[in-house]
Amino acid sequence: MSSLAERLARPEVLALEPFDIAANNAMAIPDAIRLDANENPFPPLIDGALATNVNRYPEPQPARLKAALAALYGVEPGNVVVTRGADDAIDMMVRAFCRPQTDAVAICTPSFSAYAHFVRLQGARLIEAPLTAGFDFAADPFLAAVSGERNLKIAFICTPNNPTGNEVDPNQVLKVAAALPNTIVVADEAYLDFSSTPSLAGDAARCPNLVVLKTLSKAYGLAGARVGCAIGEPDLMAIAARALPPYPMPSLSVDAAVLALSPSRRAVHQERVERLKTDRSRLAERLQGSPIVRRVYPSGGNFLFLEVDDAPALAARMRSMGIRVRFRPNAAPGGVRVTIGTDAENEALLNAFGVTSEPSSPRRAEVIRDTKETEIAVAVDLDRPRPRKIDTGVPFYDHMLDQVAAHGGFSIVLDCDGDTEIDGHHSIEDCALALGTALSQALGDKRGIRRFGFTLPMDEAQAQVLIDLSGRPYCRFEGEFAATSIGEYPTQMTRHVFRSLADSMGAAIHVKVDGENDHHKTEACFKAFGRALRDAIRREGDALPSTKGVL
Ligand SMILES: *Cc1c(COP(=O)(O)O)cnc(C)c1O
Secondary structure (H helix, E strand, C coil): CCCHHHHHCCHHHHHCCCCCHHHHHHHHCCCCCCCCCCCCCCCCCCCHHHHCCCCCCCCCCCHHHHHHHHHHHCCCHHHEEEECHHHHHHHHHHHHHCCCCCCEEEEEECCCHHHHHHHHHHCCEEEEEECCCCCCCCHHHHHHHHCCCCCEEEEEEECCCCCCCCCCCHHHHHHHHHHCCCCEEEEECCCHHHCCCCCCHHHHHHCCCEEEEEECCCCCCCHHHCCEEEECCHHHHHHHHHHCCCCCCCHHHHHHHHHHCCHHHHHHHHHHHHHHHHHHHHHHHHHHCCCCEEEECCCCCCEEEEEECCHHHHHHHHHHHCCCCEECCCCCCCEEEEECCCHHHHHHHHHHCCCCCCCCCCCEEEEEEECCCEEEEEEEECCCCCCEEEECCCHHHHHHHHHHHHHHCCEEEEEEEECCCCCCHHHHHHHHHHHHHHHHHHHCCCCCCCCEEEEEEECCEEEEEEEECCCCCEEEEECCCCCCEECCEECCHHHHHHHHHHHHHCCEEEEEEECCCHHHHHHHHHHHHHHHHHHHCCCCCCCCCCCCCCC
16 A cells, blocks of 8 residues: 555545546547537526536636635645535545544534534544633644544644634644644634634645645635635545545636636735734724623634623524624533624624624725726725735836825725736726725715815925815816836826826816926826825715715
């Protein structure tokens, strides 16, 4: 017998012919006439892009998604098996390696309920290793709980743990893997994005008996698409994948996941995770003040675990208010797990916990704008000065938009993946349109904002920008540039950018610039725009700054 995977796999699984031979052969001939799989030649009767290729069976292991996941987690595609969510990866591992009645799986308690579910479904034996009173995971007590088990095939360790939120020291996981060379240690990193713990994905790619599970359900907002993966040594992954059905990944889900993982989305995803982490701390602090909360545990997930007095009363109140949370009395008496939601959802939750809520009307927006020429994701928050992270693909323009954010005193996260190999035109214009749309959405009904203008000198140059957030787009631009470009940035685009901003913001924007140096003149325009915007968007009370009562 050779590899660890072959030694540990169920004999039935080893005897299986891999399912995907026929599919892979068909894939090998590009544009082949596909008469091999009894598909319907006509696309389904659904709208537009959704219909593309849905009449065809998907790739068993979609190559583009696999590559995107491998890149995301810093491993090679051969280390990745794509699954319908991490749930399916749990099932796959148990079915590939555990013989019914004979083999055992160790889990921690309390932890994610799906491990025990799939182990029971397979008829394998379940060994439960309790976590400490504070829910901490430590290798030594875990190893003591499984000592003497001869057929321990898998150990699941949830990091951070669900439902209790505690982070797990990766060295403790590696210690278990080293101590149990004939057991596959599966580190479930479903919530790792929200923690400060480093990932074990790189270790899993090298270590013969370590597997890491990942999911796009939590940090990437794709729970409904069902996309996750297992990461491990290629041989182990190939044998585990035999337990999957022939075409596990729906092509619609694959397309959604590939789009969500495209480079232009990275910065906004990261910003969302940061926001959820900040909100988690804020929420934890405020829940501590609830009259019914006994304890809030520290959490590395997008949720908090609490212990409350009188859980049944809380459950009734939650029901009457239409709020769903997860009661976990088996994890701890009065245990409740609450997910971090939007500001409004969090306030409603606090209310139900008897914490007086702070009415907030956040002025934020996220805009996605994709064309054949550019893919853009932008997030703005008008009430926070940071972060400012701008990557348009045109460095000088990054600098200009950063000036708008810095002088405007608000946060812009913008990432553009555009055809800058042709020139900057599309990226510059489309970023302005996406940013303007985001600003307009963040301003909402414009309650408390004003009309404003600003004049700004910059050495010999001078720029004046007047803004009226009137709802009526109009742009006036007075000024000429001598040079055709500044770096990769064509000077004629400045006029264009302000027109695009006016159109997408629904604002009147008047720009007047003169001077000698085109760099100074351009920069003065953007800075003055930021300054004017800073004043225009400042909230002063609740009144609409218009006699019409609507802007
Ligand atoms: C949510 C969750 C999963 C499953 O994620 P899916 O990809 O949606 O199946 C796996 N493990 C843990 C600990 C989870 O909480």
